[in-house]
Amino acid sequence: MPIRSEPPLVSPPTPVPTLDELEIEGNVGKIAPDKLRWMPSFPADTPAEVLRNEFETNGVVHVKGVIPREYFETMAETGILKEGTDPTLGIFCGGNPTDFVSADTAKYVDDNPVAKRHIALVFEAVQSDWAKAFCENEHILNFVHKFKPDWAEPFCFKRQIWRSNIPNSEGSTTGVHYDHIFLRGGPPIALTAWVPVGDVHPLQGGLIYLEDSIPVARKIEDGFTAQGRAKGFGKEDALSAFNSNMGVAGMLSRDAGEFQAQYAEGRRWMVANYEAGDVVFHHSFSIHASTTNRDPDGVIRLSADLRYADREHPYDDRWDRAPYHAGDGL
Numbered sequence: 001m002p003i004r005s006e007p008p009l010v011s012p013p014t015p016v017p018t019l020d021e022l023e024i025e026g027n028v029g030k031i032a033p034d035k036l037r038w039m040p041s042f043p044a045d046t047p048a049e050v051l052r053n054e055f056e057t058n059g060v061v062h063v064k065g066v067i068p069r070e071y072f073e074t075m076a077e078t079g080i081l082k083e084g085t086d087p088t089l090g091i092f093c094g095g096n097p098t099d100f101v102s103a104d105t106a107k108y109v110d111d112n113p114v115a116k117r118h119i120a121l122v123f124e125a126v127q128s129d130w131a132k133a134f135c136e137n138e139h140i141l142n143f144v145h146k147f148k149p150d151w152a153e154p155f156c157f158k159r160q161i162w163r164s165n166i167p168n169s170e171g172s173t174t175g176v177h178y179d180h181i182f183l184r185g186g187p188p189i190a191l192t193a194w195v196p197v198g199d200v201h202p203l204q205g206g207l208i209y210l211e212d213s214i215p216v217a218r219k220i221e222d223g224f225t226a227q228g229r230a231k232g233f234g235k236e237d238a239l240s241a242f243n244s245n246m247g248v249a250g251m252l253s254r255d256a257g258e259f260q261a262q263y264a265e266g267r268r269w270m271v272a273n274y275e276a277g278d279v280v281f282h283h284s285f286s287i288h289a290s291t292t293n294r295d296p297d298g299v300i301r302l303s304a305d306l307r308y309a310d311r312e313h314p315y316d317d318r319w320d321r322a323p324y325h326a327g328d329g330l
């Protein structure tokens, strides 16, 4: 797939606003500009030691220009896209947002036939050869080797997640979490590649990362472990992201601003302007969340979360049993 160097735009490019102008929202409200900073980004040819150092100290590395893009064609059949627009632009049809819930919120959908069709297609897509090849593409794997030089046989978990986050869908942001909450069946060494598919500018509801968050996450996780021990948790409960110590859907908070006020000790949320081809690599203890998609042109935020581990190191094999499906308990 070719890298699209000149994205065809439906309207003049949205200028990237300054931090003061940004209106970044969680599920509850706006995050003040002084609680935000820009996330550094690194060109794809940055020396591996520099990338690794950033990964180990800051927990997240935004790498520019890693891979090609293209996915929206497969979604056109769901009716999610505006008729007559180029599917690769991902323009939302403007319909009822709850008809197009993301695959990860599928568990909350009961009898909505439109939503069911959309979800069925998403599940079909994640099982396709195309999605598998995407997950295993050499561009990302090259970087997995850079971040994890001691991994002999890196692989991508079968359970990869594709998310379509539509504009102005209230209460649908990904809550605050670190990935190890969901990957407790292995040590906290799994590597996540969060892949914006198409450009995701700061108002389009992409991920925000808490600066220097690894120590914060470790402390929280140690607290959960201690609480579990005190309650006499068995193995299954101890590994579960949904045990009685955890918040709704395993999240630390449903709102980035609220979490920050409570736990961040002055750390800011890092926002970024993601462009097609970029990949963000993050540590299992990197704290992140998504924001509300307020794209002025109605563009859907499409992204994939791909997670990597090594056959020669212990890993959470619950994630490698089957492709993502609703009700898989993870």
Ligand SMILES: O=C(O)CCC(=O)C(=O)O
Pocket (backbone or CB within 6 Å): 163, 173, 174, 179, 192, 193, 194, 207, 288, 289, 290, 303, 304, 305, 306
């Ligand atoms: O894209 C999202 O909203 C969440 C992604 C995520 O949490 C991850 O890739 O680890």
Ligand SMILES: [Fe+2]
Pocket (backbone or CB within 6 Å): 177, 178, 179, 288
């Ligand atoms: Fe995550």
